[in-house]
Amino acid sequence: MPSPGTAGATLLLNATYEPLCVVSSRRAIVLVLAEKAEPVDSAADVVHAERVSLPVPVVVRLTRYVRVPYPASVPLSRRAVFTRDGQVCVYCGGSATSIDHVVPRSRGGTHTWDNVVAACRRCNHTKADRSLAEMGWALPHPPRTPSGAAWRLLGTRTVDPRWRDWLGVPESVSA
Ligand SMILES: [Zn+2]
Known part of the structure; x- marks a missing residue:
């Protein structure tokens, strides 16, 4: 053996x-x-x-x-979200350090793969609890479930x- x-x-x-x-x-x-x-x-x-x-x-x-x-x-985890999004912020392409809810949780956004993206701290703070439409931002592609x-x-x-x-x-x- x-x-x-x-x-x-x-x-x-x-x-x-x-x-x-x-x-x-x-x-x-x-x-x-x-x-x-x-x-x-x-x-x-x-x-x-x-x-x-x-x-x-x-x-x-x-x-x-x-x-x-x-x-x-x-399973939805911070690690898996970062991996899916290539460790970069989906909004600006900078280094991702946080998880952002595309539709803010305060507005009924869910903690699910199709509403969670990797983001840098700056974009996360700037966006706060606003929607993408209000920010005039767009996602390169819809977040998908791996x-x-x-x-x-x-x-x-x-x-x-x-x-x-x-x-x-x-x-x-x-x-
Ligand atoms: Zn960013």
Whole structure:
């Protein structure tokens, strides 16, 4: 079995390369040894398991496709909103430091994906509890609800930089 000290996390991809979830590296090694998954990307460290030695997998892909029911929506968090909007203020393109409700909450605006955007402090203060029409401002595109496994992972946990290629996240997203 894997020796101690290999307790990392491994990104598990479906047979279609779609990100599924994060498993322990130990679990990933078991899957690889059982030929239920194959390594896609590995660390420099080598783990000795059973009679073989293999690099610690960072990303593995299932050999058989599994159908997974996903939750309807991605949890709304500050981190996930910043990720969706590329860490920039949707109004001026400056560095985002806060979350703005497009329709202010005082005017019945909801705390939902389609009403929440990343904003800089200055725009947030300037806009205050006014509507976009009153400000004469416009959004580059309507705020959307992100979907898919990659977003589910991004919204809830720290992302290993070596998973980026598989999650399709921009370089600017901090891990
Ligand atoms: Zn701004």
